[in-house]
Amino acid sequence: MLTQTDLLTKKGVYIQQMFGSIARVYDLLNTILSFNFDKSWRKFAVKVSNVTPDAKVLDVCTGTGDLAIAYSRVLNGSGRVIGSDFCHEMVRLAELKLKRRNLSDKIKVIDADTLRLPFRDNSFQVSGVAFGIRNVADLRAGIAEMVRITAPGGRVVILEFSQPINPVFKGIYYFYFKKILPFIGRLISRSKYNAYSYLPSSVLNFPDRYGLRTQMESCGLEDVKIYPKTLGIVTVHVGTKPGN
Template sequence: MKQLQNERDYINAIFSSIVHHYDLMNTLLSLNQDKYWRRFAISKTELDRGGIALDVCCGTGGMLPGLARSVSSQGNVVGIDFNKKMLKKAVENLPEKNLTHCIKLVQGEATNLPFGEDLYDCATISFGLRNIPNMRKTISEMKRVVKPGGKVVSLEFSTPMNPLIRQTYYQYLNYWVPLLGKIINREETYQRLSDSIMSFPHQRKIGELFKKAGLDNTLYFELTGGIATVHVGTA
């Protein structure tokens, strides 16, 4: 338990230190594909107008406008994150003021969501699963709060199957991303984030975690040569 708390505090400190560079970092790590990946992930939620969506580990709010547009002004979107600075940045990042009235931000833990059962039409998580010590508990919590028949969707960096793509991308992660971190005096932090991508379980194993959490019709979609993968399961 103490080890998990120490890991949590360490991750919290990392994200507090890079909050103002976080969006740029996602753009660089994704080779400028992150916006496309998010749109694809949102399409797999099958949200309708008037729906209710939850975004877990919402960070600076990258998923929130797209989810809000899907449910329209008749619906609601809740973003939850355990980092106060990330949530503050998420507020600043909501440019479409006509959407803000249907978006609510909550501070809380992904492994212990402060919501009742069967509340949401979908639960999403993007670029957050690999930074949570207990991934299985997080997926189970997302399944718990989603209505029967609703979707649990994860967007995360993954393992490219093509050896050439994998080698080229990992070289990029090992050299260019830490170099950027060095320029902004965050070399150790950016190296840690690069390492977290390369050590993340293969997409097949994440699919198995979805099934073990009780999700049905589990599928995954590899994007941009497998640099990212979207997992989808039905509650």
């Protein structure tokens, strides 16, 4: 059985197993544990992407496809979204969700590792990720791949959990994040990997909003903007790839 120490190594096979174990309740728990804020966070990430209606968008670590779906809502008939994930159970559920919503002609989901994306350089206007880059084994390499497949002048958008700054709210939130959230997640998911204890541990071990901006800049992105949301629980970062 995988331990928290195993999971925090971010070894690909461990992360695949963990997410595969919670795939069937992933959407439900996202809604419950975020108090339904997750939808507005994704909507905001799409808004600050400044995506054009005819854009090609890649959503890496797509999970069950929610960010890809959010992007699809602002595209016209010539726009296209691809969602990629290396957890096959998540991709399969995303395909079923798209079919139910009649979105299969607008969004395609594929099995692919964010560290080895199967696309040519400069293929997309926007590459985005929601709550996934934190789980990639090599953060800088994952961001670099997102930059590689983004066209000059395009944007890399990262929506990720972050650490609140206000000390009073931070104390209340951390009690929920470290104690209540794992309990609810464990109760509902029945995951043998204790995935919802991994979540707060991985966030606390992840760079803060300024550290993530530095990582994005080190991968060649310019004008990296930071948008904290919901008292800093999550942050959206938007960086631009140089050139036109």
